[in-house]
Amino acid sequence: MTPPRRRSRTxxxxxxxLLALLAxxxxxxxxxxxSPPVKGPRADALPHYRVDRSFTLPDSPTWKxxxxxxxxxxxxxxxxPYMGEKDPATGVYSGFDIEIAKMMSASLGxxxxxxxxxxxxxxxxxxxxxxxxxDYYVGTxxxxxxxxxxxxxxxxxxxxxxxxLVRTDEHGIDGPRDLDGKRVCSASGxxxxxxxxxxxxxxxxxxxxxxxxxxxxxxxxxxxxxxxxDTILQGYAAKVPQELKVVGKPFSEEPYGIGVPRRxxxxxxxxxxxxxxxxxxxxxxxxxxxxxGLSGRRATPPPPIDxxxxx
Amino acid sequence: MDVLTKNxxxxxxxxxxxxxxxxxxxxxxxxxxxxxxxxxxxxVRSLRALGTVWVTVLRNTPLTLLFFAVVLGLPRxxxxxxxxxxxxxxxxxxxxxxxxxxxxxxxxxxxxxxGEAARSLGMGFGRTLGAVVxxxxxxxxxxxxxxTLIALAKNSxxxxxxxVTELLGTYKSLSEMGYSIIWTFVWIxxxxxxxxxxxxxxxxxxxxxxxxxx
Amino acid sequence: MSRATVIDGPTALYDIPGPRTRRRHRLYGVAxxxxxxxxxxxxxxxxxxxxxxxxxxxxxxxxxxxxxxxLRGLANTLKAFALAAVLSLALGALLATGRLSAHRxxxxxxxxxxxxxxxxxxxxxxFFIFVALKVQALPALVAGLTLYxxxxxxxxxxxxxxxxERGQREAAYALGMRKTQVMSYVLVPQAVRAMLPTIIxxxxxxxxxxxxxxxxxxxxxxxxxxxxxSNLDYDLPFIPVVMVxxxxxxxxxxxxSWFAHWLARRQRRNPRTGxxxxxxxxxxxxxxxxx
Numbered sequence: 074m075t076p077p078r079r080r081s082r083t084x085x086x087x088x089x090x091l092l093a094l095l096a097x098x099x100x101x102x103x104x105x106x107x108s109p110p111v112k113g114p115r116a117d118a119l120p121h122y123r124v125d126r127s128f129t130l131p132d133s134p135t136w137k138x139x140x141x142x143x144x145x146x147x148x149x150x151x152x153x154p155y156m157g158e159k160d161p162a163t164g165v166y167s168g169f170d171i172e173i174a175k176m177m178s179a180s181l182g183x184x185x186x187x188x189x190x191x192x193x194x195x196x197x198x199x200x201x202x203x204x205x206x207x208d209y210y211v212g213t214x215x216x217x218x219x220x221x222x223x224x225x226x227x228x229x230x231x232x233x234x235x236x237x238l239v240r241t242d243e244h245g246i247d248g249p250r251d252l253d254g255k256r257v258c259s260a261s262g263x264x265x266x267x268x269x270x271x272x273x274x275x276x277x278x279x280x281x282x283x284x285x286x287x288x289x290x291x292x293x294x295x296x297x298x299x300x301x302x303d304t305i306l307q308g309y310a311a312k313v314p315q316e317l318k319v320v321g322k323p324f325s326e327e328p329y330g331i332g333v334p335r336r337x338x339x340x341x342x343x344x345x346x347x348x349x350x351x352x353x354x355x356x357x358x359x360x361x362x363x364x365x366g367l368s369g370r371r372a373t374p375p376p377p378i379d380x381x382x383x384x
Numbered sequence: 385m386d387v388l389t390k391n392x393x394x395x396x397x398x399x400x401x402x403x404x405x406x407x408x409x410x411x412x413x414x415x416x417x418x419x420x421x422x423x424x425x426x427x428v429r430s431l432r433a434l435g436t437v438w439v440t441v442l443r444n445t446p447l448t449l450l451f452f453a454v455v456l457g458l459p460r461x462x463x464x465x466x467x468x469x470x471x472x473x474x475x476x477x478x479x480x481x482x483x484x485x486x487x488x489x490x491x492x493x494x495x496x497x498x499g500e501a502a503r504s505l506g507m508g509f510g511r512t513l514g515a516v517v518x519x520x521x522x523x524x525x526x527x528x529x530x531x532t533l534i535a536l537a538k539n540s541x542x543x544x545x546x547x548v549t550e551l552l553g554t555y556k557s558l559s560e561m562g563y564s565i566i567w568t569f570v571w572i573x574x575x576x577x578x579x580x581x582x583x584x585x586x587x588x589x590x591x592x593x594x595x596x597x598x
Numbered sequence: 599m600s601r602a603t604v605i606d607g608p609t610a611l612y613d614i615p616g617p618r619t620r621r622r623h624r625l626y627g628v629a630x631x632x633x634x635x636x637x638x639x640x641x642x643x644x645x646x647x648x649x650x651x652x653x654x655x656x657x658x659x660x661x662x663x664x665x666x667x668x669l670r671g672l673a674n675t676l677k678a679f680a681l682a683a684v685l686s687l688a689l690g691a692l693l694a695t696g697r698l699s700a701h702r703x704x705x706x707x708x709x710x711x712x713x714x715x716x717x718x719x720x721x722x723x724x725f726f727i728f729v730a731l732k733v734q735a736l737p738a739l740v741a742g743l744t745l746y747x748x749x750x751x752x753x754x755x756x757x758x759x760x761x762x763e764r765g766q767r768e769a770a771y772a773l774g775m776r777k778t779q780v781m782s783y784v785l786v787p788q789a790v791r792a793m794l795p796t797i798i799x800x801x802x803x804x805x806x807x808x809x810x811x812x813x814x815x816x817x818x819x820x821x822x823x824x825x826x827x828s829n830l831d832y833d834l835p836f837i838p839v840v841m842v843x844x845x846x847x848x849x850x851x852x853x854x855s856w857f858a859h860w861l862a863r864r865q866r867r868n869p870r871t872g873x874x875x876x877x878x879x880x881x882x883x884x885x886x887x888x889x
Contacts, residue, residue: 109658111831152828161825162663194815196556200732219562261547262556279467279547280556282815285828286456292834293459295467312830427612427623430631444802444851445844446809449820453840456827460836461644491611499611509612517611538719545813552722555729565730573718580717 111160112312114167114367120359122175122351128182132339135208136181144187147174148201148210148332151192152285154308155365157212159192166190169304170329172360173230173348174211177331180347194282195260199223202334209344210332213302215264216379225337226330227344230357232376234323235265236303238310240291241318246298248321252276255297258287265301268325284309292316302327304365311368328376338383345378391558398554399575405471405550406537406579412476413536414529417483424488435484442481447539450474455546471543479536486532490525491517526595530587534580541576551575645837655835658826659842671822672846678736678808678818682743683801689744690751697756700777708752715749721810728814735816739808747804754796758789795862802854809847819843 130136139145149166150157157170175185193201193210201207202224213233216226237257239246246252253275259266261280269276279296281287287299288309299306303323310317331348333341351357352375361372423435442450454474455467494517502512544553551572558568615623645651658664696708715723724742727733733741762785770780790797812820820843826832827839 105661109661109664109832113831151825154830159825160663161667161822161829162658162661164663164667192815196729197815204732206734258547261553262559281547282545282813283824283828286824288830289456289828289834289836290459293456294462294464295459309830425611427615427619428626428630430627430634434630434634440852441848444806444848444855446806446820446847446851448809448812449840449844449847452812452820452824453844456836457840460650461648500613503613513611541719541721542810542813552719552725555725559729569722569726569730572722576719576722577717 109162113154113158113160114364116165116167118363119167119172120356120363122179122185122356124179124184125182128180130181130339130343133337133343135205135334135337135340136343138205139181139183139208143183144189145178145181145183145208146189146191146206147178148193148198148207148212149174149190150212152283153213153305154312155368156304156308158308159190167364168308169231169361169364170211170213172364173331174209176351176356176360177209177211177344177347180350181343195263196282198332202332205334208333209340213305213327214330214332215302215327216330217264220332221381223335225333225335225341226379227333227341228330228348228378229328229376230331230348230352230378231304231329232373233302233304233327233329235268235300235325235327236306236323237320238288238291238299238306238317239297239320240294241316243297246320249273249276249300249324252298256295257298257300258290258296259300260284260287263301264327265325269300288317303370304329307365307368307370328379342380345380348375349378391554391561391563394554394557395551395571395575397549398551398572399578401468401549401553402537402540402551402575402579405468405475405540405543405548406533406583408472409475409479409536409540410533412472413479413483413533416476416480417487420480420484421487421491424484425491439481439484442478443485445478447474447478447542450478451542451546467547468543468549471540471546471548475536475540475543478539479532482532482535483529486525486528487521490521490528493524494520523595526587526591530583530591533587534583537579537583538576648837650837652833654833655838658829658832658835659838664826667822667825668819668843671817671819674736674817675808675811675819678739678743678811678816679805681736681740682747682804682808685740685744686747686751686801686804687797689748690755693749693752694755694759697752698759698781712749712752715745716753718746720746720807721813724810724814735811735814738814739811739816742810743804743807746807747800750800750803751797754793754800755786755789758793759785761792762788791865795858795865798854798858798861802851802858805851805854806847819847 149170151159151166153168153170156168157166158168159166171190174190175188178185178188191201191207193207193212198210198212198214199220202210209227210224214220214226215233216229220226237246237249237252246255249269249272252273254277256277256279257269258279258281259269260282266278266280269278279287279290281290284299284301284305287296290296291299292313299309303319306319310319331344333344348357351360357375358372366372420435420438423431424439426432426435451471451474454477455470458465458470458473498516498520499512502516507515540550541552544550555565555568555572559565649655693708693712696704697712699705699708720742723745724738727741728735728738731738759781766784766788767780770784775783808818809820811818812824815821823839823843827834827836829835
């Protein structure tokens with residue numbers, strides 16, 4: 074079983090080659106500062122929120138922990154343009170959800186600039202809230218009864234609906250009824266994925282854990298459509314309008330809420346109050362116009378806030 | 385416990401998915417591995433180089449990266465195929481590098497004298513290979529090929545993350561339906577054990593029948 | 599490598615070629631080279647044809663932010679690897695001790711653990727720890743890798759200890775050493791030395807498997823690559839990303855493999871390890887380990 078000697082010779086010969094390959098890595102210290110040009114909300118056009126310095130919430134363990142820390146830690150999405158997107162180069166988050174999170178931070182007495190965002194994948198949202206990794210979560214988080222058993226929801230702050238994203242050269246798809254036998258991509262296990270499987274069983278479903286991969290598959294003709302909330306789809310379409318479009322009417326109602334730890338009712342109700350204030354004073358609309366509004370889509374008016382009793 | 389009985393079809397689908405994936409990828413790996421092994425022992429330098437590069441690169445590539453490159457990369461060249469086929473391609477190519485090395489070392493275990501004796505009896509290249517070298521090499525490579533294919537079956541779990549129906553992927557639907565995660569995983573583990581133990585048993589039988597003690 | 603057929607040493611397949619055969623081989627060589635060159639050319643054509651070398655797709659790599667992102671990912675990969683390597687070695691030593699124990703129950707438990715963890719796909723264990731036990735991504739990844747590689751290393755170490763000549767053990771006992779002393783002064787040092795190449799090859803497996811962290815959203819190297827590759831603003835530079843990250847991944851694994859190989863070669867020349875000529879770990883147990 075002793076390997077023949079030729080192999081080792083080849084390997085020895087390969088070492089300089091390897092070093093040559095690794096060299097650019099060590100040289101990576103030099104590079105252009107800043108980040109590659111991106112399309113999205115402009116930082117200087119974003120609204121400013123007044124920080125409520127006198128705010129206190131002694132009943133909320135989450136708030137007290139944040140107070141000791143000096144800033145909030147907020148869970149968000151990183152790959153949803155105009156909703157919650159992280160610039161890979163700068164690490165800066167932007168989008169409508171991010172603005173909502175900042176608004177809330179201002180109302181809770183923390184400067185929005187200090188918010189520490191953390192990317193939490195859909196599958197781990199409940200866990201992250203339960204074990205205190207994040208103070209609250211703002212990231213296209215649909216309120217439903219199953220989730221209410223695990224986490225609390227402030228809001229809703231926006232009403233989205235499931236819709237379809239297709240390539241601009243696609244003319245045969247106008248709604249979910251045209252999808253028979255087509256390949257449709259969504260986040261595996263998500264609500265839109267489950268709804269597709271139940272209501273349109275003849276659709277061939279494809280699942281990934283991120284929508285950005287679905288969109289990638291759509292552009293390379295691996296799938297025919299991507300389905301999820303219209304907000305997310307609109308953001309992608311706005312990035313490459315010459316290649317992607319959102320078609321048809323939304324076929325569901327997805328009220329977005331702010332996820333909070335389930336037992337922290339004080340925090341939940343405080344966020345409800347804060348949302349009501351920002352919706353009234355115009356911050357909500359300004360935030361929308363500076364982010365998702367750029368996609369050319371008008372805002373649906375914010376749904377009434379649901380202050381459900383503690384259970 | 386009732387996770388299994390109530391969702392047997394879902395489990396069955398996943399289980400069959402893993403079995404199919406393992407089967408097709410094994411066939412591809414064996415075929416490609418054989419071709420590459422013959423390249424590596426060929427008297428032609430460029431073929432040997434090709435074989436060496438194939439083996440060295442694939443053996444040192446993380447399988448996740450290979451899946452990533454194949455499933456998301458190939459469609460960029462206009463290649464639109466079912467996801468299962470991409471998975472078979474990635475798994476098969478990856479494993480072929482290991483099969484190639486197993487086959488090559490199998491051929492190397494045949495003593496030189498055997499070939500020399502065959503040639504001195506007037507056998508040509510084809511007959512030396514077919515009647516003397518390969519039968520002996522075959523016997524020694526049965527156990528290592530078995531363990532390589534077991535590794536393949538286990539590696540097929542990665543395909544679940546690239547939208548292929550297979551055993552591990554079933555946990556997502558089940559946990560969404562609110563079943564006990566622990567039991568879900570217990571049954572997934574049992575599924576993998578059934579597959580790996582079957583391969584192991586198959587190769588034990590083969591070794592008993594044709595194998596030789598080295 | 600022009601003399602490779604000769605250096606290669608004799609194989610059972612061919613004689614040393616004569617002048618006519620050499621001419622024929624040269625002909626085959628030219629044909630094969632032409633075919634391979636054709637394939638490479640076609641590949642390059644495809645890459646250019648599908649616009650993989652445009653400035654928009656490659657310019658992101660020139661920015662500091664993107665390089666930092668990639669380096670951070672690489673650092674996270676190496677962090678997971680370092681943790682997994684150290685812990686696997688510790689677990690491997692522990693389980694090997696268990697398997698070599700004189701107490702039957704301890705031996706059984708260790709054997710059961712080793713066999714179970716070697717038979718499970720690593721990914722199933724990682725997902726189980728991540729999803730069912732609700733552990734964060736890095737500890738879940740490290741724990742999964744540790745359980746699997748630790749079990750394989752336990753078998754490697756055990757084979758190593760068993761392969762030390764019996765006379766050594768007997769002599770040590772005859773000198774009045776206790777079992778612990780025999781193990782730690784006589785058997786283990788020789789076993790580790792003999793198995794070092796195999797141990798390092800197993801660490802290559804651990805290094806490769808850190809990329810499984812990508813699937814549980816651990817922010818490692820591949821994850822950083824995906825972030826760049828799936829960005830619509832950079833015109834989805836997927837192929838460029840693969841072209842940048844795979845040489846680094848493959849390079850790291852090759853360096854480590856090469857190190858294992860170099861050690862093995864050095865040992866073969868070293869008479870001190872001659873006593874423990876051990877085949878690579880393919881222990882004839884129930885389920886031999888994965889690659």
